[in-house]
Amino acid sequence: MLEAEENQGVVYLIGAGPGDPGLLTLRGRELLMQADIVVYDRLVHPAVLDYARPEALRIYVGKASARHTLTQEEINALLIRHAQEGKRVARLKGGDPFVFGRGGEEAEACRAAGVPYIVVPGITSAIAAPAYAGIPVTHRDAASSFCVITGHERDDGKESGRRTTGSAEGRRDWARLAHAADTLIFLMGVEALPEIVARLQEHGRDPQTPVALVQWGTWPQQRVVSGTLADIVDRIREAGLGPPAVCVVGEVVRLRERLRWFDDPQRQPLFGKRILVTRAREQASSLVELLRIRGAEVLEYPTIRIERLKDTNELDKALQSLNGYAWIVITSVNTVPVIAERLEALQLDARAFSMTKVAAIGPATANALREKLGIRADFVPTEAVAEALIDQWPDSEMRGKRVLLPRAREAREVLPERLRAMGAIVDVIPVYETVAVKLAEAVVENLMTGSIDAITFTASSTVKNLMQALSRGADDLEVRARLRSVCLAAIGPVTGQTLKEYGFEPTIVAEEHTIAGLVKALESYFAQRD
Structure with missing residues (x-):
């Protein structure tokens, strides 16, 4: 795998997938986390950008119909300039960079400028959007081939953002395309839909051939409109469906009725919320x-942001003398990693708890204790609140017993107050604070x-x-x-x-x-x- 030499810039052409942030590849995430500059498109989910380092510069270069923030030539120049300054540049592109994503043009520009580049393929919306709509692009009973076609040919008007007739349009041989595969998939084809359905019928596709348009495929706002070549234009107009959308033509569209899953309210009870x-x-x-x-x-x-307190002396002393406490009460998941870190620093482990019982408020806290410290809580109340912990407290005699309570600096006083009312000696030690x-x-x-x-x-x-x-x-x-x-x-x-x-x-x-x-x-x- 090509990597940039030390202090040498590099461009990562990363396919960010069709929208669902879970569809970003592991390699894409790895390189995104290393980037100094992130140049991203309109269809990149905001959650994907969260993988970038906080200090990384984010530059939006999204394109929409009739609206371009930068021309392709300007984007190329932007990538090259930052890479030549020694920066690691992540070029995040919706779907796959080499499937109508202009990744090939950006790679050519980098090669011509002598800038190293790495290509990270992504999951293309051509397959993912139909899949999230319950439409497999192939099926043994319906389709043995599929073809991916752009619905928007190269703009010879030089980034005007409007479809114009030019030499590139001549590459579309409709007589051949109409029967090129069982399933035809058109990307960026909403504006051209009337022309697409007319041409397909003109060249022999049955007017009753099923068609579906999947808008915002894999996103929570996904919408699907189905019909046939004969009526899909009217259905789309009535539904008010616009770009971005993937158009699927073929018998596989009929499978949506029984394979629908992502936008099925029975399976996805919070879909669209x-x-x-x-x-x-x-x-x-x-x-x-x-x-x-x-x-x-x-x-x-x-x-809020969780910040650990820098002064750990009091907590360290308590952990080193845990056998002097009858109980330790863990009220939050946030406390567990702090204790784990201090035990490691003190060269201690779960054996330090051998003489001390552990109470945890809530199953999440109990699970964190088990996963991070290997400790099973002796007591977890049925409700994850301090009042329930006291009301259900299993130790009937607390007089003179010591209780360790590591917690947030700004926590409520109800727990230590009621434990003291039971006769316990409670050591409250703040270990973290929440910052607005x-x-x-x-x-x-x-x-x-x-x-x-x-x-x-x-x-x-x-x-x-x-x-x-x-x-x-x-x-x-x-x-x-x-x-x-x-x-x-x-x-x-x-x-x-x-x-x-x-x-x-x-x-x-x-x-x-x-x-x-x-x-x-x-x-x-x-x-x-x-």
């Missing part, structure tokens, strides 16, 4: 994954346009920090008014109460105070509404 996740990025992955599996479009706005994150403009914009269906809150701190961030904006009152029309989903009663304290009645308070319980509550809510 746009849900804002306010959880800290360090914690958000499990919630984001569950929501996406169920078809939701997830917007991530971590209202500046409100992203995109969040306000989505709220103001009414395009957010639900906001999830997994802790009181996420409520507080979102409200504080909103209060610093000029549109505070109007944004807050918009919030009242959004489903506000709290993971449990404590978080729900915090919403009430800010003047908002929670739409959902999950009965099971876990991430899975929160997702289940969202499913039930939208199922009843829809």
Whole structure:
């Protein structure tokens, strides 16, 4: 594999896939994480950009019909200039860079300029979009071949963004294309659809041949319109479906009726719902994954960032004398990696807990203890709140017993107070803090346009920090008014109460105070509404 020499620039031509961020290849992610510059297209999912380093410069060069931010020649020059400055340039392209992605032109420009380049193939929308619509491009009973065709030939008007007749149009031999394969797949063909269906019928394709257009294939806003060559233009016009869309022509389209899965509300109960996740990025992955599996479009706005406290002396002393504690209470997943790190630094392991019982609030925290420390919690309350832990506390005699409570700096006092009321000696040691994150403009914009269906809150701190961030904006009152029309989903009663304290009645308070319980509550809510 070609790699750039030290201090030498390189261009990575990376296929970002058709949209679903899970379809980015491992190699593509690896090189994206190394890049100094990220040059990306309109159809690259924002979540893919999250793999880039925070300090990497992001440059948008998206193209849409009649709207180009930069011409192709300008993009070529941009890639070459940054690479010649010694930068690692990731050129992120929707789908596959060599399938109507102009990757070949960019590679030619790099070669001519003497700039090293690496090509990372991507999953093309020509196959992925039909697949997400439940349409296999081949099937032993329906099609043994497929052909991928551009619906938008090279623009001889030099990047005007409008389809113009030129010499390139002569390459389209419709008499040959009409019967080139059982399944015909047209990319970028929405504007040219009337011409495409007319030409195919003119050259012998049956007017009753099934046709489907898949708009925003693999994205949560995916839409599919089916018909035949005879009526698909009218159906598309009635549906108001526009680009980007993949057009599939052939008998395989009939299979959608029984193979539909991605946009099937029975299998994807949250399909098409746009849900804002306010959880800290360090914690958000499990919630984001569950929501996406169920078809939701997830917007991530971590209202808080988890920061470990630098002074670990107090925690280190406690861990070195754990056998002096009857119990250690772990209240959050965030505490577990801190303890794991300090045990390693102190050259200790799970044996340090041999004389100490472990209580964990919530199954997620218990799982983290098991996975990261190899410790099985002695006690996990049925509800993931401090009150439940005290109400169900298994040790009937706590007088004089020592309890270690490593936790967030700003945590509630209910737990240590009630343990002390039971006669326990409680050592509270802050090990991390939650830091507010500046409100992203995109969040306000989505709220103001009414395009957010639900906001999830997994802790009181996420409520507080979102409200504080909103209060610093000029549109505070109007944004807050918009919030009242959004489903506000709290993971449990404590978080729900915090919403009430800010003047908002929670739409959902999950009965099971876990991430899975929160997702289940969202499913039930939208199922009843829809």
